[in-house]
Amino acid sequence: MSNEYNLIKAGANIKNIEKKQSCGYEEIKYELEKIAGIENIKYCEPLKNHTSFKVGGPADIFITPRNVSHVIDIVEVCKSHGVPFFIMGNGTNLIVRDKGIRGVVIKIGEYLNNYHVDGEVIEAEAGILLSDLSKIACENSLTGLEFACGIPGTLGGAIVMNAGAYGGEMKDVVISTHYLNNEGELKVAVGDEHLFGYRTSFIQKKGGIVLKTKLKLRIGDKELIRQQMDILNEKRAKSQPLEMPSAGSVFKRPPGYFTGPLIEQCGLKGYSIGGAQVSTKHCGFIVNKGNASASDIIALIKFVQDKVKAEFGVHLEPEIKIVGEE
Ligand SMILES: Cc1cc2nc3c(=O)[nH]c(=O)nc-3n(C[C@H](O)[C@H](O)[C@H](O)COP(=O)(O)OP(=O)(O)OC[C@H]3O[C@@H](n4cnc5c(N)ncnc54)[C@H](O)[C@@H]3O)c2cc1C
Structure with a gap:
């Protein structure tokens, strides 16, 4: 019985290995593992595990980079081998089709969440959740980001989408954004260069990867900010599924x-x-x-x-x- 069980287990392992190998892109796997660490890479990863809709087929290679230089290096490897790549944040504005995404999916999420508060300015990495960023603003008695407290995406996704709610939008608070352009160069967009419009920005128009952003808020009353966030969250919970x-x-x-x-x-x-x-x-x-x-x-x-x-x-x-x- 136990032999049979072990054989079944061994069979399952072989299937897993075959599954990993069938994802292709052998030529870049080693390089990517060297950059991002094997523990931050998954092969044939179902994207339904990473989207708020809970749908989506597999990514051939799914990477959660630990820092900005990982992102830059991963993109360079993909480009030099002609392997397609796709950037996602928290997957809250995405439908990934059932056959999934070919090539490499780079999730700019939980590890890229460093931030720094300097007076009325917060600079944060693209993977930080917008809801966490509004709490940080509140903790620092900074007003202007209350509108974003219930938006479930990352800061990067919010820049791409010019996310907004209840009369506020990212456009109102963003000063500058560090990004990687299509040529793999590090650039900074300032003010109007963001080309913000209704649910759009320069990234949608020109391409690029958001790495970090500076927001300018205003000194306010911590308790009033908290109350406003509670009111908006309650409104959202009442009206949205x-x-x-x-x-x-x-x-x-x-x-x-x-x-x-x-x-x-x-x-x-x-x-x-x-x-x-x-x-x-x-x-x-x-x-x-x-x-x-x-x-x-x-x-x-x-x-x-x-x-x-x-x-x-x-x-x-x-x-x-x-x-x-x-
Ligand atoms: C319950 C619910 C409520 C919502 N309410 C609101 C709302 O009130 N207002 C609103 O505006 N939206 C709302 N959204 C939609 C969504 O949360 C926002 O659009 C959010 O900004 C998406 O961020 P994300 O990190 O999830 O991006 P994703 O869904 O992962 O990606 C969205 C797009 O941005 C790109 N992208 C993501 N990160 C980067 C990056 N770092 N660099 C380059 N490209 C990137 C992706 O390629 C994709 O094209 C809601 C969603 C849900 C599920």
């Missing part, structure tokens, strides 16, 4: 309309395709009922777009980024 996997608002708000009511007036509240459902709490959200595939969600997005276009003549543009192999 935070208890279910999603990626926040699916669509940008079309000029002159509110997305949720448009979708609701089409009779689509609670409408499902497979495991994807238009939220019954907020029609601007699609939620994963538990077993959704990325294809279910993408099909539902298309269905909603077509219905709203047919009923109101309004095009709903996705705010969420859809990535990965079709």
